[in-house]
Amino acid sequence: MAVPVIVLGRSGDTRSASGAFLAPLGHPLMERKGDMMPLYLSRFSYTPETWARLIGHPEDRAKAAQSYIESVGGKLHGFWYAFGTHDGYNLWEAPDNVSMAAVALAISGGGALSSFETTVLLTVDETMDALRKAERVQYRAPGA
Template sequence: MARPFPPEKGTGIAARTGDCHSCCIGTTGAQERKDQAMPLYLSKFSYTPETWARLTSNPEDRRKAAQAYIESVGGKLHGFWYAFGSHDGYNLWEAPDNVSMAAVALAISGGGALSSFDTTVLLTVEETLEALRKAEQIKYRPPGT
């Protein structure tokens, strides 16, 4: 389900799922998220060979750890997948703001178990349409012209 832009009262993910973290209620500024959907983020990661060796000898469901990391900043883990290809896995996260997601990414990246960890802020179709409208107002000039 697409998130409206701007979010309408009672349309956030918490409102749709009934799963709400009270950490954002009563705050101000960028964290004022009551009844609004939080931004979504897609992370792709790769483990080091040493991490794969440890997981092979001692299999562990890493979703639980990922969930704890994002919940510590008031967010939610929406998905955790392993994959074939250029990256070992993908996560879909919801976080109160970019700073909170950056904190999670920094903590995970600094742990040494990953060889790569890239996070992308996801935009809804509505957010992209709004950006397109704003882009039309910008008078871009190519370099050297």
């Protein structure tokens, strides 16, 4: 079974056959414009106890995740469960790193997860800017 992922491509379709979200070039998720806030990708895994509770009392955890990010002025763009290294993935939009960190700390401190990792996502334009700035960095390897 394929793991649902965010696929950014040229397709005009909004969903692939696997259920992955397809964001065409020029889509707001591809380029941060206007009021678009930074994007964050989280990977999480539940504890065995959490899975047991969910089996006994099924619950749509996307609704909970949405309320967490909205409490800091952000938006949930997606919530997926998966097979593999992680049990699920979230795509969030938050006003800033501190706001996203607050959500991550609250979730991690809740005890229901065995792991929770968040990655700040950069647009292509932001990466191009970083590449241009990297050219001016005078890096020296350790011990060189």
